[in-house]
Structure formats: structure tokens, C-alpha cells
Amino acid sequence: DADVTQTPRNRITKTGKRIMLECSQTKGHDRMYWYRQDPGLGLRLIYYSFDVKDINKGEISDGYSVSRQAQAKFSLSLESAIPNQTALYFCATSDPSGTSRNEQFFGPGTRLTVL
């Protein structure tokens, strides 16, 4: 059973379109994160959330927005997609109070292509 799920797994869209990527988790973790991964650049943090009422920008938040609808759900939106947002997007969760408090658990990723 997948603890962190992402939908869609693949998406092709056009420049200027609005798109939403969704993340759900059954781990009961308060903290959730959105990353993008580009070849040669590794993982870069877009946004993170400590709980439903706490949302913070990461290192590359421009052009993105997020919504934490519930403890288990964290969505990433591209208001007007552009080609350089073509990347692999990962959602992750963590539990700072648990025995694995420094571990982040990643979803399977969404491959987004903006034409």
C-alpha cells in the first residue's frame, strides 16, 4: 500500500494552462513538502507545510502556489504553466516527533511536461 500518493503520475499541458498536482498521505504526518527534480539539479524545495494552517515558501516558489486542504492532502498549482516548469515533481511527508524524525517519505512523483 502506498503511503504517499500523487496524481496524476504523468501530465502534458500547454503553456498558459492552469494545472494542479495532488498529494495524499495515510502516514498521519503533519509536515508535507513539494519538490521538483531536474536533471543535474537534484531536488529543490518549492513549498512546505507544517500543518493545515502553516504554509511556507521554499527556495523556488515563484510561479507556484499550494493548498493544504487537510492534514492528509497538499496540492501544488501552476497558475500559468511555462515550459521551464517541465520537471519531475515529488511530494514528501515527515514526522518530527517520531523515531524517524529526520526522514522524509516521498511519493512516486508526477512527470509534468509543459509544451
Place this chain on the structure above:
Amino acid sequence: QKEVEQDPGPLSVPEGAIVSLNCTYSNSAFQYFMWYRQYSRKGPELLMYTYSSGNKEDGRFTAQVDKSSKYISLFIRDSQPSDSATYLCAMKDRGSTLGRLYFGRGTQLTVWP
């Protein structure tokens, strides 16, 4: 300069070889050091975790941290084709309440039979 530097490779070795993967970092506040393994079309998964300096061994894998040199390593003994993946180092500072991890770019490893 990125806070965490990692040679992206690619690295290609024969089965049974010893593999050495490395990262350097600039932030002396980093106290927690991790290695994640990412298979193709999958999300990263935690492989090894080390706090502060020293070595940690888990089967064929050994993680080393040298804080004086700001250098961490992951060694894989008797490498197997199933070890073929991208390996990412990640770090966190002790004082951070944010839980933010700083990742290296990842090293792509192929172990051929």
C-alpha cells in the same frame, strides 16, 4: 555555490566492485546526514542515516561523515545490479525546526553484470 555539492556521475561499475559516492558541504551547522536511493521512475527512499561524525554500517553499505572536512561518503561493497539507481545525499542542521533537508544533485550509478 550550492550548500551541498555532489558529482552527478554517471558512474558505471562491474558487479562485485566497491563503489564510493561522495558529497561535500559548506554549512558547518549540518548535523544530520542521509543517503537516499532513487530507482528509475520512483521517489527517493532513505538508505542510510548518520548523526554527526563517524561511520555507520548496514550490510553492504557504509556511511562515513567527516565534519572537519565537511565531507560525507557512502560505500557499497560487493555491488549488485540491483544497486543501480541514483543516490542522493541530504543534510539537515540540528537547530532547524523546519525539518528542511538540503539535497545534493544525485549520482547515477549503474552496476553491470
